[in-house]
Amino acid sequence: MMYDQNFGFCRGCKKQIIWTRTPAGRNMPCDPGMITFTAGAGSETFITPDGQTKRGKRSEEGERGYIPHWATCPNWKQFKK
Numbered sequence: 001m002m003y004d005q006n007f008g009f010c011r012g013c014k015k016q017i018i019w020t021r022t023p024a025g026r027n028m029p030c031d032p033g034m035i036t037f038t039a040g041a042g043s044e045t046f047i048t049p050d051g052q053t054k055r056g057k058r059s060e061e062g063e064r065g066y067i068p069h070w071a072t073c074p075n076w077k078q079f080k081k
């Protein structure tokens with residue numbers, strides 16, 4: 001399956017981000033590197049390539065997803081509405 005690889009840059013920290021689209025049609029900025037995680041095993045937030053939000057824990061095997069950029073951005077709060 002092809003996913004939309006829509007890159008951009010964070011206004012807060014100038015790092016590269018990738019935009020994913022949630023099922024509700026909202027754009028969600030994420031860190032570009034894909035992470036493997038096990039859903040339901042922890043409380044970290046992951047965004048799947050098709051934009052779903054899942055909670056889980058990083059793991060060697062499992063589902064693939066992105067870390068939402070607000071989880072790592074040092075300047076995200078100043079852009080929150």
Ligand SMILES: [Zn+2]
Nearest residue numbers: 010012013073
């Ligand atoms: Zn940022």
